[in-house]
Amino acid sequence: MTPVLQAEGLNVVLGTNHVLKNVDLDVHAGRLTTLIGPNGAGKSTLFAALSGDLEPSSGHVLLQGREVRSYRPKQLALLRSVLPQDHLVRFSYSVEEIVQLARLSHAPDPDRDAQIVADSLAAAEMAGMRRRDVQTLSGGEMARTAFARTLAQTTPVVLLDEPTAALDLRHQEVVLRHARRLRDEGACVVVVIHDLNLAAAYSDRVVMLQHGAIVADGPAEQVLTAERIGAVYRQRVLVTDHPTRGCPMVVTVD
Amino acid sequence: MTATGVSSARTVEDTEGTVRRPYGPVILGVFLALLVVALVAGVAIGPLRLAPGAVLDIIAAKLGVGEATGYTAAEVSVVWDIRLPRVLLAALVGSALAVSGAALQGLFGNSLADPGVIGVTAGASLGAITAIVLGLTVLGSWTVPGMAFIFGLITTGLIYALARPGRKGGTVQLLLVGIAITAVTGSVNGFFTYIADTTELESITYWSMGSLNRASWTTLAAGLPFYVAGVVAVLSLAKPLDVLALGERQAHHVGRNVRRTRILLIVASALVVGAAVALAGSIGFVGLVVPHIVRLLIGPGHRWLLPLSAVGGALMLVVADIGARTLNPPSEVPIGLFTGLVGGPFFLWLLFRRRTEMRA
Numbered sequence: 007m008t009p010v011l012q013a014e015g016l017n018v019v020l021g022t023n024h025v026l027k028n029v030d031l032d033v034h035a036g037r038l039t040t041l042i043g044p045n046g047a048g049k050s051t052l053f054a055a056l057s058g059d060l061e062p063s064s065g066h067v068l069l070q071g072r073e074v075r076s077y078r079p080k081q082l083a084l085l086r087s088v089l090p091q092d093h094l095v096r097f098s099y100s101v102e103e104i105v106q107l108a109r110l111s112h113a114p115d116p117d118r119d120a121q122i123v124a125d126s127l128a129a130a131e132m133a134g135m136r137r138r139d140v141q142t143l144s145g146g147e148m149a150r151t152a153f154a155r156t157l158a159q160t161t162p163v164v165l166l167d168e169p170t171a172a173l174d175l176r177h178q179e180v181v182l183r184h185a186r187r188l189r190d191e192g193a194c195v196v197v198v199i200h201d202l203n204l205a206a207a208y209s210d211r212v213v214m215l216q217h218g219a220i221v222a223d224g225p226a227e228q229v230l231t232a233e234r235i236g237a238v239y240r241q242r243v244l245v246t247d248h249p250t251r252g253c254p255m256v257v258t259v260d
Numbered sequence: 261m262t263a264t265g266v267s268s269a270r271t272v273e274d275t276e277g278t279v280r281r282p283y284g285p286v287i288l289g290v291f292l293a294l295l296v297v298a299l300v301a302g303v304a305i306g307p308l309r310l311a312p313g314a315v316l317d318i319i320a321a322k323l324g325v326g327e328a329t330g331y332t333a334a335e336v337s338v339v340w341d342i343r344l345p346r347v348l349l350a351a352l353v354g355s356a357l358a359v360s361g362a363a364l365q366g367l368f369g370n371s372l373a374d375p376g377v378i379g380v381t382a383g384a385s386l387g388a389i390t391a392i393v394l395g396l397t398v399l400g401s402w403t404v405p406g407m408a409f410i411f412g413l414i415t416t417g418l419i420y421a422l423a424r425p426g427r428k429g430g431t432v433q434l435l436l437v438g439i440a441i442t443a444v445t446g447s448v449n450g451f452f453t454y455i456a457d458t459t460e461l462e463s464i465t466y467w468s469m470g471s472l473n474r475a476s477w478t479t480l481a482a483g484l485p486f487y488v489a490g491v492v493a494v495l496s497l498a499k500p501l502d503v504l505a506l507g508e509r510q511a512h513h514v515g516r517n518v519r520r521t522r523i524l525l526i527v528a529s530a531l532v533v534g535a536a537v538a539l540a541g542s543i544g545f546v547g548l549v550v551p552h553i554v555r556l557l558i559g560p561g562h563r564w565l566l567p568l569s570a571v572g573g574a575l576m577l578v579v580a581d582i583g584a585r586t587l588n589p590p591s592e593v594p595i596g597l598f599t600g601l602v603g604g605p606f607f608l609w610l611l612f613r614r615r616t617e618m619r620a
């Protein structure tokens with residue numbers, strides 16, 4: 007199976023800082039891949055390169071076999087959606103109006119568009135707040151609005167940069183459950199995440215970065231070992247089995 | 261039973277901070293009706309007072325519909341040669357300022373981006389004054405608006421480069437750039453004032469204060485193509501302007517060519533500002549006040565914000581002009597002073613309200 011999204015020999019140098027060093031990564035359709043690593047490991051930079059926002063200093067990012075930055079914005083928007091970390095919206099648009107913008111690049115089809123927008127709002131549990139002024143939303147509500155917007159783009163590749171960072175316990179699970187549903191429907195989902203337990207519970211594959219390079223890559227139970235986490239994060243942890251989920255569980259210890 | 265069902269559904273829906281979106285065509289209709297009334301009043305009111313019916317008769321006759329018998333030549337001349345061009349000029353300039361304000365606010369993602377406040381008007385005025393003092397006539401009667409457009413374009417591009425939306429500093433950076441640009445163009449204008457002869461001096465004074473008393477069919481014709489081209493271009497960018505509200509990176513994520521949108525917006529708003537400045541000099545704050553009121557009425561969606569600003573701006577300046585002409589007859593208050601008096605405090609109120617509401 008050919009990978010949907012490929013990074014080949016990716017190097018990113020920002021100023022004198024070598025942020026990504028020769029990163030190779032293939033991600034496939036129908037898989038949920040998480041990128042983890044300590045602050046400054048290069049997760050967000052890799053994410054920006056994969057989404058086509060950042061031009062690598064050398065190397066390539068190929069989306070469906072073609073250089074990601076060679077697509078026209080409209081074509082790209084039909085293939086991949088991006089949930090960035092910052093989602094500041096200017097002016098008092100309603101939640102629903104913001105989600106509707108995701109349909110910009112699709113051939114207009116009012117009934118289908120309305121259905122997709124409604125489904126996306128429901129998936130992010132924002133349907134009841136669809137008429138709210140986005141300027142009055144809390145950080146978590148804004149993040150869920152942005153998630154709904156990402157869903158409404160209905161793309162085969164979905165890139166989520168820390169989708170759970172601003173969310174409460176329930177909505178962290180809601181968002182990742184939905185990301186897994188997209189994977190089940192055949193999407194290629196890439197998630198940058200800090201919470202190792204969420205990564206363990208929801209990923210098919212965990213990619214761990216440190217100092218701009220991939221240091222581990224595989225299923226959660228192989229990547230998330232106490233020894234490796236201790237070394238990469240410089241924090242002692244215990245790894246046990248999750249009581250119900252059948253995945254590793256990471257607990258920090260003194 | 262039904263009522264209970266409805267009210268229980270209401271309680272599920274979170275209504276706090278809910279936005280309301282009135283029906284756009286209705287508000288547009290009301291605005292247009294008010295504008296027509298203001299235009300007729302603007303022609304009727306003055307030292308020679310005319311009945312609205314007389315105004316309509318004379319205009320209709322001039323347009324070849326019916327006959328205007330029983331009116332003196334003076335009355336016909338006052339209506340057709342003096343006041344009608346004047347109110348139409350007020351409408352065109354007010355409309356141009358409000359549309360460019362709405363477009364620039366969308367481009368910069370900042371509701372304080374009035375063409376006067378951020379320095380676009382100052383740049384365009386410099387172009388107009390340069391054309392006058394150097395006696396340029398390359399484009400005939402379009403030379404002054406053309407120069408205002410070119411200088412406005414360069415200025416807008418420069419402001420954009422120095423205060424890009426999403427960068428650090430935000431509003432503060434934008435306002436500081438506006439101050440700096442206004443200061444630089446101000447001193448160049450000062451130099452031109454210094455070397456100008458008496459007739460040129462009159463033009464320059466008129467430009468820097470903002471005035472409508474040069475109204476004639478000729479001046480209208482000189483500005484109209486710039487206005488029409490610019491407004492049509494801005495109106496066609498309604499959807500991209502909505503997408504820009506997400507920020508430039510996210511606008512690109514949903515499939516907008518942000519670079520192209522940005523260039524088109526800069527050119528289109530410079531065309532509109534160029535038309536306004538060439539015809540009436542720098543009249544401040546219309547571009548700030550009108551889009552803001554329209555947003556409160558119907559929300560920030562540009563599909564209605566832009567046309568309603570176009571009509572609302574025309575309405576505001578036609579009414580302001582009636583005020584400026586009748587406040588202290590027979591002399592008239594320069595209209596720029598008039599709009600500044602209303603707009604200045606409004607600007608401060610906006611600035612302070614934003615400070616208390618959100619820190620970003």
